[in-house]
Amino acid sequence: MSTGHGSADVGPAAVGSADAYMVESPVLRTFIGAVRRAMADEPDPSRRLRRLRPAFAELLADQTWLPEELRQPYAASGMGQGIGQYLVYKSASGDLSLSALVLPAGATTPVHDHLAWGLVGMYSGAQTEWVYRRLDDGGDDGPARVEEVERRALAAGEFYELLPPEGDIHRVRATDDGPSISLHLLGNDVGCVWRHRFEPERDLVHPFRSSYANRPCASEPG
Numbered sequence: 001m002s003t004g005h006g007s008a009d010v011g012p013a014a015v016g017s018a019d020a021y022m023v024e025s026p027v028l029r030t031f032i033g034a035v036r037r038a039m040a041d042e043p044d045p046s047r048r049l050r051r052l053r054p055a056f057a058e059l060l061a062d063q064t065w066l067p068e069e070l071r072q073p074y075a076a077s078g079m080g081q082g083i084g085q086y087l088v089y090k091s092a093s094g095d096l097s098l099s100a101l102v103l104p105a106g107a108t109t110p111v112h113d114h115l116a117w118g119l120v121g122m123y124s125g126a127q128t129e130w131v132y133r134r135l136d137d138g139g140d141d142g143p144a145r146v147e148e149v150e151r152r153a154l155a156a157g158e159f160y161e162l163l164p165p166e167g168d169i170h171r172v173r174a175t176d177d178g179p180s181i182s183l184h185l186l187g188n189d190v191g192c193v194w195r196h197r198f199e200p201e202r203d204l205v206h207p208f209r210s211s212y213a214n215r216p217c218a219s220e221p222g
């Protein structure tokens with residue numbers, strides 16, 4: 001894993017009605033600008049994602065902009081096992097976020113959904129992903145049935161699309177000797193919205209909010 005972070009700095013956590021950049025980097029600003037233009041020009045999520053693929057591939061390939069502070073496991077994680085979800089950027093309205101998910105070696109996320117269009121890609125390390133689909137009527141809390149539909153290995157630079165309900169439920173595991181870091185571009189404030197955590201072995205679903213390691217959600221004590 002590269003440890004360089006170039007000219008990037010961890011930015012001030014501006015709270016309120018402005019866009020929040022937790023990392024100050026021209027690379028990041030350029031990328032978010034391209035995403036905002038695609039959102040304005042392309043209402044169809046599938047076409048928007050296709051248009052964003054080259055810019056996302058470039059962001060994944062550039063090891064200069066993500067600071068060391070946002071590459072660390074996080075002991076107080078909402079996902080357990082030291083998994084750190086760090087906010088990198090979110091829009092004032094909550095219609096777009098970019099976050100970095102750090103999985104210590106061997107850690108596995110809960111089975112969870114995202115509830116928004118997005119791109120998820122490996123920034124460093126490697127992961128295995130299990131994709132599920134829901135078989136019941138979609139309740140938020142209580143009995144739920146999901147089945148595994150796909151399993152894939154992801155190496156650095158590889159990424160996939162989320163277009164709910166397609167591919168929206170998954171679990172990922174770090175499969176390298178070291179931590180893995182994936183970048184999540186999502187059309188919502190994914191760390192702060194209420195979504196779902198599944199227990200396939202027990203046929204249960206629970207309300208789930210992952211939170212960010214580096215910024216409280218609006219309804220959390222700061």
Ligand SMILES: [Fe+2]
Pocket residue numbers: 112113114170
């Ligand atoms: Fe996920």
